[in-house]
Amino acid sequence: MSMDEISVRSLLERHWEFAGSKDQSIAHEIYHDDAVLEFPQSGERFIGKERFQAFREKYPANLNFKIRRITGSGDLWVAENLISYDGGPWMFTVNVLRFRGSKVAAEYIYIMEGFERPQWRVEFGEAFDSLAPLD
């Protein structure tokens, strides 16, 4: 069974609603017990929900999330979100989520700051507000 967009959106909205809380049990309902979480930027891989839930419960900052966009099909979904640490400026995240059945089997998380629109290419593009939610 692959996930449809309404089911995925509903699961992920609940996940990020509780992802900043100290009790991580609700946020982690979306994962299989043997799920794998990776941060490719640092080469970190957490094998098993228990391990990444443990570090998230000890996260040394208050986290806020905003969902910008969820796209995908079949078993592969991508969330483009915003994250704020301790009330600081919004940063961008991309979460690549691979489902097995109705739960997440693997997640790859990327985190990055915004940057100024480079002046040398202004004439070839348009500006848009990427901090606003989309769908």
Add this chain to the structure above:
Amino acid sequence: MTSRDNRAVVEKYLRALPADFEVLSDLQHDDFAEEFPQSGELIRGSENFRAIHERYPGGTPDDELQRVTGSEDRWVVAPTFTLVRISGVGDSFTAESKAFYPDGSEYRVVTILELKEGRVLRARTYFAPVFEAPGWRAEWVELTNDA
């Protein structure tokens, strides 16, 4: 257009990045646009896409395709002889790659591709710098060779 056809389009598109403009423009939909959400930039059309990539200060990054994720994984050898995991279904694909810039900095690049009528309609690209694994969560982690 079947999912298999779309996958072939995505593979060809990613291999043509960043500067094989003939192939890229052929695979870009007439309504193609690329977004750089981090800077809030929207680039419409193949001509503007090409104009930017031709003028990239310091040269374009040397892309080493790392992984294209979706729900049908398989491995292929990219022209740079880097192993690449290609996957995806329907009209939605995500590519994760490594980029090495002329100034020595290293990034992970994520490109989300949406296809329409067998061509690339939308690309959204994010640039994520590598970072050192935080020590406070080391007791739960394994380090891969990816970073």
